Amino acid sequence: MDRVRDLASKKAAVIFTKSSCFMCHSIKQLFYELGASPEIHELDQDANGREMEYALRGLGCTPSVPAVFIGGKYVGSAKDIISLHVDGSLKQMLIDARAIWF
Template sequence: MERVSRMVSERPVVIFSRSTCGMCHTVQALFTDFGVHPAVHELDEIPRGREIEQALSRLGCSPSVPAVFIGGELVGGVSEVMSLHLNRSLIPLLKNVGALWV
């Protein structure tokens, strides 16, 4: 859990992903299209990725990826991110944490 906390404090937007996950790629593309450069951790490509995935599950991420953190807080997965986007809350949230300057 401590490792996850340390990783999510690196940048305003942090995404835990798997390189083979289509929904993970979709979420990453959404942020990139906005001009946001999230820290992306591909759990199938990093040491102890399985442990991190288990910690994300304990935090309530189901499925465990994609897991999106904004401003150090767990937002959730693709459904939660898209809900924020559709109700026009995502961009203001990104601005508030310094991830977007438009």
């Protein structure tokens, strides 16, 4: 769990994903379209991915991927991120965390 927290706090925007997850791909694309360059951790391609997935679940990430952290804080999964984008607050969160500049 400490490794997940450490990785999540190193960059302004961090997304834990799996390469085979279509929602993970959609969330990554959304961040790129907003001008962010999130740090991506593909759990299925990391030697410690299974342990990190369990740690994410322990932190309340349900489902475990995509798990989005902005400014070192867990923001949510795909459903939460899409809701934040629709109501316009995702962009402001990224600006506040200095993941994008406008």
